[in-house]
Amino acid sequence: MTGFFKEVWSWLTTVDHKRIGILYGASALLFLLIGGTEALLMRTQLIVPGNDFLTAKAFNSMVTMHGTTMIFLVIMPLSAAFFNFLTPLMIGARDVAFPRLNALSYWIFFFGGVLLHISFVVGQIPRGGWFGYANLTSPTYTTDLSVDFWAMGLQVLGLASLIAAINFFVTIMNMRAPGMTLLKMPIFIWTTLVTQLLLIFALPVITVALVMITFDRKFGTGFFDPTLGGDVVLWQHLFWVFGHPEVYILILPAMGIVSEILSTFSKKPLFGYSVMVYSTCAIGFLGFAVWAHHMFTVGMGPWANAIFSAATMLIAVPTGVKIFNWIMTMWGGKIRFTTANLFAISFIAMFTMGGLSGVMHASPPIDAQHHDTYFVVAHFHYVLYGGAVMALFGGIYYWFPKVFGVYLNEAMGKAQFWLYMIGFNVTFFPMHFLGVQGMPRRNFVYAADQGWNFWNFVCTMGAYLTAIGGFVFIINVVYSLWFGKKAVGDDWNGRTLEWMIPSPPPVYNFAVEPTVDHLDEWWHRKYTSSGTRTDVQIEAHVDPSTIHLPGPSFWPLVMGFGIFVLAGGFFLDSYGATISIAGMLIVIISGYAWAFEDNG
Amino acid sequence: MGHAAHEHYTVTGVDNRKFAMWTLIGSECFLFGTLMINYILNKASTKINDPAIAKYLIEHGKKPFIAPTDVYDIDLTTISTFILLMSSVAMVLALDGCVRKNLKNFRLWTWVVIVFGLLFLGCQAYEFNHFIHKGLTLSANNFGASFFLLTGCHGAHVAVGVMLMGSVLIRSYLQPDWFDSVVVEVLGLYWHFVDVIWIIIFTVVYLLVYV
Amino acid sequence: MASSENHVSVKMYWIICIVLCAITFLEWVIFQFESIRVNAMIMVPALLLMSVVKFILVCGWYMHLKYDHPVLKYYYMAAFFLATAVMMALAVLMG
Numbered sequence: 001m002t003g004f005f006k007e008v009w010s011w012l013t014t015v016d017h018k019r020i021g022i023l024y025g026a027s028a029l030l031f032l033l034i035g036g037t038e039a040l041l042m043r044t045q046l047i048v049p050g051n052d053f054l055t056a057k058a059f060n061s062m063v064t065m066h067g068t069t070m071i072f073l074v075i076m077p078l079s080a081a082f083f084n085f086l087t088p089l090m091i092g093a094r095d096v097a098f099p100r101l102n103a104l105s106y107w108i109f110f111f112g113g114v115l116l117h118i119s120f121v122v123g124q125i126p127r128g129g130w131f132g133y134a135n136l137t138s139p140t141y142t143t144d145l146s147v148d149f150w151a152m153g154l155q156v157l158g159l160a161s162l163i164a165a166i167n168f169f170v171t172i173m174n175m176r177a178p179g180m181t182l183l184k185m186p187i188f189i190w191t192t193l194v195t196q197l198l199l200i201f202a203l204p205v206i207t208v209a210l211v212m213i214t215f216d217r218k219f220g221t222g223f224f225d226p227t228l229g230g231d232v233v234l235w236q237h238l239f240w241v242f243g244h245p246e247v248y249i250l251i252l253p254a255m256g257i258v259s260e261i262l263s264t265f266s267k268k269p270l271f272g273y274s275v276m277v278y279s280t281c282a283i284g285f286l287g288f289a290v291w292a293h294h295m296f297t298v299g300m301g302p303w304a305n306a307i308f309s310a311a312t313m314l315i316a317v318p319t320g321v322k323i324f325n326w327i328m329t330m331w332g333g334k335i336r337f338t339t340a341n342l343f344a345i346s347f348i349a350m351f352t353m354g355g356l357s358g359v360m361h362a363s364p365p366i367d368a369q370h371h372d373t374y375f376v377v378a379h380f381h382y383v384l385y386g387g388a389v390m391a392l393f394g395g396i397y398y399w400f401p402k403v404f405g406v407y408l409n410e411a412m413g414k415a416q417f418w419l420y421m422i423g424f425n426v427t428f429f430p431m432h433f434l435g436v437q438g439m440p441r442r443n444f445v446y447a448a449d450q451g452w453n454f455w456n457f458v459c460t461m462g463a464y465l466t467a468i469g470g471f472v473f474i475i476n477v478v479y480s481l482w483f484g485k486k487a488v489g490d491d492w493n494g495r496t497l498e499w500m501i502p503s504p505p506p507v508y509n510f511a512v513e514p515t516v517d518h519l520d521e522w523w524h525r526k527y528t529s530s531g532t533r534t535d536v537q538i539e540a541h542v543d544p545s546t547i548h549l550p551g552p553s554f555w556p557l558v559m560g561f562g563i564f565v566l567a568g569g570f571f572l573d574s575y576g577a578t579i580s581i582a583g584m585l586i587v588i589i590s591g592y593a594w595a596f597e598d599n600g
Numbered sequence: 601m602g603h604a605a606h607e608h609y610t611v612t613g614v615d616n617r618k619f620a621m622w623t624l625i626g627s628e629c630f631l632f633g634t635l636m637i638n639y640i641l642n643k644a645s646t647k648i649n650d651p652a653i654a655k656y657l658i659e660h661g662k663k664p665f666i667a668p669t670d671v672y673d674i675d676l677t678t679i680s681t682f683i684l685l686m687s688s689v690a691m692v693l694a695l696d697g698c699v700r701k702n703l704k705n706f707r708l709w710t711w712v713v714i715v716f717g718l719l720f721l722g723c724q725a726y727e728f729n730h731f732i733h734k735g736l737t738l739s740a741n742n743f744g745a746s747f748f749l750l751t752g753c754h755g756a757h758v759a760v761g762v763m764l765m766g767s768v769l770i771r772s773y774l775q776p777d778w779f780d781s782v783v784v785e786v787l788g789l790y791w792h793f794v795d796v797i798w799i800i801i802f803t804v805v806y807l808l809v810y811v
Numbered sequence: 812m813a814s815s816e817n818h819v820s821v822k823m824y825w826i827i828c829i830v831l832c833a834i835t836f837l838e839w840v841i842f843q844f845e846s847i848r849v850n851a852m853i854m855v856p857a858l859l860l861m862s863v864v865k866f867i868l869v870c871g872w873y874m875h876l877k878y879d880h881p882v883l884k885y886y887y888m889a890a891f892f893l894a895t896a897v898m899m900a901l902a903v904l905m906g
Contacts, residue, residue, distance in 0.1 A: 097616040097619075097620065098616070098620065162627065166620050166623045166624055166627070167620075169623050170616050170619045170620045170623060173611065173612060173619065173882065174610040174611050174612055174614065174616055174619055175608070175610065175611065175616075176611050178609075200623060200626060200627045200890075201626070201627065201630050201890065201893060201894070202630070203627070203630075204627055204628065204630040204631035204633075204634060205630055205634050207631065208631060208634040208635055208638065209634075211749070212638070212749070215738070215745065215749065219738050219739060220649075220650075220738070220739030221738055221739055221742070221745035221749075222645075222649055222739075222741075222742050222745065223638070223642070223742060223745060223746070228649045228741075228742065229642075229645035229647055229649065229741060229742045230642075230645070230742055231641075231905070233905070234638075234641065234905060237901055237904060237905065238634065241634075241897060241901070285893075288893060288896075288897055292904065300904060304904055592767070612880045612882050613880055614879065614880050614882070614883065619883070622883050622886060622887060623886070625887065625890075626886055626887060626889075626890030626891075627890070629887075629890045629891050629894040630890070630894045630897075633894040633895065633897070633898045634898070636898065637898040637901050637902055640902060641901075641902065641905050674839065674842055675839075678835060678836075678838070678839040681835050682832060682835055685828070685831045685832065685835060686828070686832075688831075688869060688873055689824060689825070689827075689828040689831075689873075691873070692819070692824045692873050693821065693824060696821055696824070785875075788873075788874075789874055792869050792870075792873045792874045793874070795869060796865075796866055796869050796870060799862050799865045799866055799869070800862060800866070802838075802862075803838075803858045803859065803861070803862040807838065807842060807854075807858050808854070808855065808858060810842070810848050810849065810854075811848070811849065811850075811851045811854045811855060
């Protein structure tokens with residue numbers, strides 16, 4: 001095999017958490033281009049009233065796929081990229097608990113993304129919203145396969161996340177370096193830990209819901225069909241019991257990243273570390289108690305509304321505590337305004353704004369005004385884009401030198417940051433106005449005499465500005481990978497263990513598995529209590545063949561493909577069952593091959 | 601497994617594979633919990649939706665409804681519950697045989713787990729067949745739909761367990777010196793959990809509908 | 812780490828087996844009496860109590876939770892109670 005094919009094969013069969021992290025990150029950014037294009041298409045349709053750039057059906061598909069893509073194919077895998085790359089490094093381990101299972105998660109995710117996008121190829125793009133409300137999704141009202149692509153796609157993606165969550169939960173609990181107690185773990189590891197628990201507990205609920213809608217569509221059950229004795233509201237409950245923890249799954253990793261970046265670039269430890277830990281746990285736990293705030297206008301009655309309203313306002317408390325802790329981390333610190341830090345600081349402001357609008361519609365009477373208007377669109381984009389996405393970009397700039405051994409260019413980084421910040425705010429701030437002026441969500445056109453024309457135009461301009469920022473980022477990545485300033489190891493004078501090894505890390509991570517005595521262990525090794533620098537250096541390279549590591553395997557790829565085939569069978573009427581059974585056989589056979597593989 | 605069992609240092613002292621199985625079990629609490637609540641919410645939805653089945657029932661002098669009490673046979677279900685409980689006992693004895701490296705006991709009790717697991721599945725198959733003959737299919741009404749979804753999911757879990765125990769058994773014949781008690785213990789945890797779910801199903805799904 | 816040491820004797824396994832069988836038999840027995848069967852006040856607490864006992868015996872002894880590292884027990888209890896709480900809330904909300 002030529003060198004190229006050998007390289008490709010090594011990526012297809014890798015079980016190295018660092019490479020899997022890169023695979024997740026690259027995939028996520030690719031899907032960001034797709035999801036971003038979907039957004040631009042929507043904004044172009046809405047640039048003027050009564051536009052005919054997109055048909056209603058196409059627009060609904062854009063609404064659905066933009067949301068589905070950004071949530072499941074961008075934010076979650078981008079977060080997974082960080083979990084994968086950083087978790088073993090931050091806890092002082094050589095890899096995760098189950099390296100091949102880790103690769104499997106990636107490949108299932110990959111095939112899930114492919115499955116979802118085959119819908120484009122066959123012209124049956126999901127158009128029922130990212131939340132797939134019944135009974136629009138019933139076989140009566142959506143006769144083509146678009147709902148099935150959405151349901152099976154999500155089912156496959158959910159499986160990937162669940163497997164990864166089990167892997168990371170065990171890794172964090174069981175493979176920390178000696179001396180690293182739970183309260184000496186980096187805060188990012190805490191947010192990762194709680195996120196995995198949320199995934200473990202929330203995913204099964206949507207798994208069941210998706211099975212139920214699939215059965216309604218394929219096997220004639222009537223779970224969500226009132227004419228058959230079912231209930232459409234049941235779908236909403238099941239979806240949001242998953243859906244609400246899902247939004248904390250989206251935001252907690254970002255919060256962990258922000259905490260790490262802020263403390264490094266303020267040259268101060270995170271303020272109130274243990275309070276941050278308890279707040280994270282509280283948010284995770286309470287996240288299961290607030291789901292019906294997405295259903296205030298359904299008619300659950302005053303008691304239900306009041307209880308969920310109170311719980312939702314309660315969850316704002318630990319969240320607010322975190323905001324104060326981040327500000328106090330910076331207060332009195334020696335702040336360096338690197339691109340990474342700009343993203344992290346902007347998170348605090350943007351997420352706070354999103355949190356404020358969220359707390360407003362935590363009140364049911366106010367929500368009755370906000371619900372299904374652009375006010376809600378503004379809210380969740382402030383927390384998910386101004387919040388999570390900005391933080392994730394901060395993480396990219398922060399850890400890029402560690403992953404690739406070169407820094408991203410700071411000038412281009414700052415250009416991207418400002419284009420994003422301005423573009424984002426220009427797009428989404430006016431949506432607060434549009435919302436209270438009554439503009440409904442998910443409508444492909446609006447009339448010219450509603451008074452919404454000006455702000456819609458402004459919003460679209462913001463979207464185009466953001467797209468330019470995206471281009472700058474792409475150029476930055478390509479440029480830096482070739483010409484970027486070399487990184488050596490402790491690329492930002494960091495505090496956590498990943499900064500004590502070379503950049504990029506050797507395949508074995510640590511030459512000697514570290515022993516930990518403190519929180520921010522690496523900082524404590526570098527500086528005495530009086531602040532003088534010790535002479536400790538980053539770890540030197542050693543011969544990798546002296547360190548035992550698990551070998552590569554292609555069974556995860558094969559099994560992932562088997563799951564894809566299994567899911568695919570649901571789309572065909574005549575040979576569907578046969579294909580699904582074939583897929584199951586591939587899974588079973590690859591499972592046995594995997595179990596008996598001498599993987600080292 | 602295929603290589604020397606990797607017993608790394610672990611912070612908790614619990615093997616990674618065992619920890620992972622417990623983690624999965626926690627997740628499955630939510631899976632079966634959702635299926636159970638779905639059953640509880642749908643068990644009163646007894647009106648037959650399928651016109652052919654409705655016609656069949658009316659022709660036989662019955663109303664076009666099928667409720668749990670019309671089809672459940674508690675005697676049979678009690679027997680299958682016993683069978684599954686016995687399989688759990690066999691499971692701990694199989695593990696005990698493995699830990700003590702007693703090949704005869706290990707194999708014997710693993711056989712018992714598999715046989716009883718298959719007997720349980722046989723009872724389920726008989727019961728499902730019986731219900732279908734009475735007109736209760738997946739699409740007959742939502743009681744049927746939610747019942748089959750829940751018990752079908754449980755049955756699928758039992759089937760997977762039987763397959764995995766079968767693999768263990770075959771391994772013990774092909775490699776008589778293989779006594780990986782961690783693997784057997786992990787499978788045991790899975791098996792007991794599936795039994796625990798049945799304990800709850802027996803009460804909530806079968807017995808409590810009569811109250 | 813070595814697999815968990817055998818804290819539970821084979822004799823104990825059989826005793827628990829007998830108890831599990833006895834409880835199941837008792838569930839069947841009280842079911843035979845029409846008058847008790849329809850009495851929710853007796854049946855619901857009785858059946859729930861019996862399932863809980865079976866549950867604790869299988870989890871604690873067969874699944875070895877009583878003797879393992881407490882983290883497993885806390886995790887499982889957290890998962891079980893959270894799942895139960897969410898499902899019960901759902902039952903109330905969906906009436």
